[in-house]
Amino acid sequence: MRCFSVASVNSVMIYFGSEIGEGVAKEVRQVFYTLKSAKLEHITELVPSYTSIMISYDFMSVSYRQICKEIEDVLDHADEFYNEVSTRLVTIPVYYGLEVGLDLESLAKMKNRTVEEIVALHVNKEYFVYAIGFSPGFPYMGEVNEALATPRLANPRAKVPKGSVGIADKQTAIYPQLSPGGWQILGRTPIEMFDTSYKGFSYLKVGDKVKFQSISKEQFLELGGEL
Amino acid sequence: MSSGFEVVLAGIQATIQDLGRVGLAGIGVSSAGALDEFAFHHANRLLGNEYGTNMLEIVFGGVKLKAKGSTSLVLTGAKVDATINNKPIEIWKTYKVNDGDIINLGYATSGARVYLGVKDGFSVEKEYGSCSVSIKEKLGGNPLHVKQFLPFKSVYLHDNRKLPTTYQPNYDKILMLRLVAGYQWDMFEDIQRDKFFSSHYKVTGQNDRMGYRLSGEKITSTSKGIVSEPIAYGSVQIPAHGEPIVLLKERQTIGGYPKIGSVIPVDCFRLAQAKQDSQVQFELISLEDARDISIEFYKFFKEI
Numbered sequence: 001m002r003c004f005s006v007a008s009v010n011s012v013m014i015y016f017g018s019e020i021g022e023g024v025a026k027e028v029r030q031v032f033y034t035l036k037s038a039k040l041e042h043i044t045e046l047v048p049s050y051t052s053i054m055i056s057y058d059f060m061s062v063s064y065r066q067i068c069k070e071i072e073d074v075l076d077h078a079d080e081f082y083n084e085v086s087t088r089l090v091t092i093p094v095y096y097g098l099e100v101g102l103d104l105e106s107l108a109k110m111k112n113r114t115v116e117e118i119v120a121l122h123v124n125k126e127y128f129v130y131a132i133g134f135s136p137g138f139p140y141m142g143e144v145n146e147a148l149a150t151p152r153l154a155n156p157r158a159k160v161p162k163g164s165v166g167i168a169d170k171q172t173a174i175y176p177q178l179s180p181g182g183w184q185i186l187g188r189t190p191i192e193m194f195d196t197s198y199k200g201f202s203y204l205k206v207g208d209k210v211k212f213q214s215i216s217k218e219q220f221l222e223l224g225g226e227l
Numbered sequence: 228m229s230s231g232f233e234v235v236l237a238g239i240q241a242t243i244q245d246l247g248r249v250g251l252a253g254i255g256v257s258s259a260g261a262l263d264e265f266a267f268h269h270a271n272r273l274l275g276n277e278y279g280t281n282m283l284e285i286v287f288g289g290v291k292l293k294a295k296g297s298t299s300l301v302l303t304g305a306k307v308d309a310t311i312n313n314k315p316i317e318i319w320k321t322y323k324v325n326d327g328d329i330i331n332l333g334y335a336t337s338g339a340r341v342y343l344g345v346k347d348g349f350s351v352e353k354e355y356g357s358c359s360v361s362i363k364e365k366l367g368g369n370p371l372h373v374k375q376f377l378p379f380k381s382v383y384l385h386d387n388r389k390l391p392t393t394y395q396p397n398y399d400k401i402l403m404l405r406l407v408a409g410y411q412w413d414m415f416e417d418i419q420r421d422k423f424f425s426s427h428y429k430v431t432g433q434n435d436r437m438g439y440r441l442s443g444e445k446i447t448s449t450s451k452g453i454v455s456e457p458i459a460y461g462s463v464q465i466p467a468h469g470e471p472i473v474l475l476k477e478r479q480t481i482g483g484y485p486k487i488g489s490v491i492p493v494d495c496f497r498l499a500q501a502k503q504d505s506q507v508q509f510e511l512i513s514l515e516d517a518r519d520i521s522i523e524f525y526k527f528f529k530e531i
């Protein structure tokens with residue numbers, strides 16, 4: 001199902017459903033990469049998210065109707081959609097120490113589990129990158145184990161350290177830089193999430209699969225992590 | 228020796244801006260760029276600069292600069308008492324600046340953002356395709372600070388030019404924000420839409436390059452929470468507290484609040500000149516009319 005709708009004078013939304021899920025995410029990703037590779041002249045921005053894509057266009061050259069038609073034409077005549085554009089499995093090292101896992105202890109208490117069990121719940125699952133947003137290179141990933149899922153902090157932090165790995169409800173993410181935020185923080189990665197030296201600048205891409213690997217404090221520091 | 232401005236006073240917040248970053252919203256990078264493009268494009272036009280040349284966007288004024296080398300200078304946007312070597316200068320008018328001159332900006336008496344442009348712009352590096360400082364994302368450098376040196380290429384040719392008074396905007400009128408219906412429009416019932424379009428809203432103190440939070444009549448949607456989705460420039464978010472937030476150029480790229488539609492760009496430009504407690508109202512406009520108005524605006528500045 002594809003549903004076109006107006007976002008602004010130069011942007012159109014395509015909705016693929018109203019619930020987060022693998023099926024919808026797959027459709028989003030296929031259409032996103034198909035449009036991206038079609039390189040339509042009038043498209044200026046393509047922003048994929050969980051259940052939708054926003055397409056900004058040059059309104060000086062085309063109207064809303066024209067751009068919708070151009071998009072439909074590409075999607076209708078695409079011989080075959082990119083089936084699995086990204087099948088990359090990216091392993092991200094994380095130091096789950098209490099000094100960086102700011103909410104580990106309170107989570108353990110809340111869930112009536114040990115800190116080790118909380119970490120295991122986060123590590124023993126593969127996640128899917130649904131969207132990059134909020135700030136440069138910030139990956140929205142899901143879904144975390146039901147037993148781990150926890151709402152955001154009631155009082156967001158003014159400063160979440162760079163590299164912090166957190167959860168919010170069934171989502172998990174990494175803060176690419178020091179910023180305010182309300183996610184429950186479990187650990188920290190030494191990996192840069194956003195850098196000019198990366199192709200496409202963002203370390204992760206929509207459609208990537210991600211696995212977290214628990215590392216020691218020594219390894220964290222060795223890999224350039226900062227406490 | 229290189230020419231440029233030595234920053235004597237940096238003001239509250241002054242940033243280099245051009246038209247911002249295009250094509251990176253998909254990886255979370257907001258466009259940034261000049262908040263009031265009306266004042267921005269006129270400044271470049273008066274200087275005979277190339278379309279989109281960078282300049283300083285100065286919140287409320289309070290900046291003092293010392294020139295090394297010569298250039299043409301223009302101030303547009305908010306009304307400030309400004310001087311060159313203690314001699315009052317007008318805004319919307321170009322001036323020759325000579326080596327050693329002191330440019331001093333008071334505080335805005337009308338409007339919120341002053342644009343200070345020089346011939347051919349400042350010689351600063353682009354980051355991800357733009358010179359624009361994005362404060363939140365720490366891209367394009369930092370806001371202006373004291374003792375910083377802001378280089379430009381010395382120019383000796385100067386044209387005296389001025390924007391006729393009739394074209395100069397009046398920032399003290401009640402601002403009408405024209406909005407294109409979109410996004411979760413259907414989740415706002417008629418009675419809520421009526422409230423939204425018939426009320427006067429006030430600009431709160433929470434206004435910056437990310438967006439303007441307004442206070443006034445609260446409206447509610449039938450939404451029980453939406454899945455986070457991409458946010459367009461000018462989108463009007465209605466969070467649970469019921470008061471609208473108009474999102475501007477440093478907005479986050481994805482968010483999960485219902486939106487009633489989007490304010491058209493030319494009115495977002497005007498909103499960027501609104502101070503705390505100014506009054507605004509919303510008016511519904513068709514997508515066709517919105518496009519015509521926007522095309523007219525950009526045609527004027529892109530065609531010489």
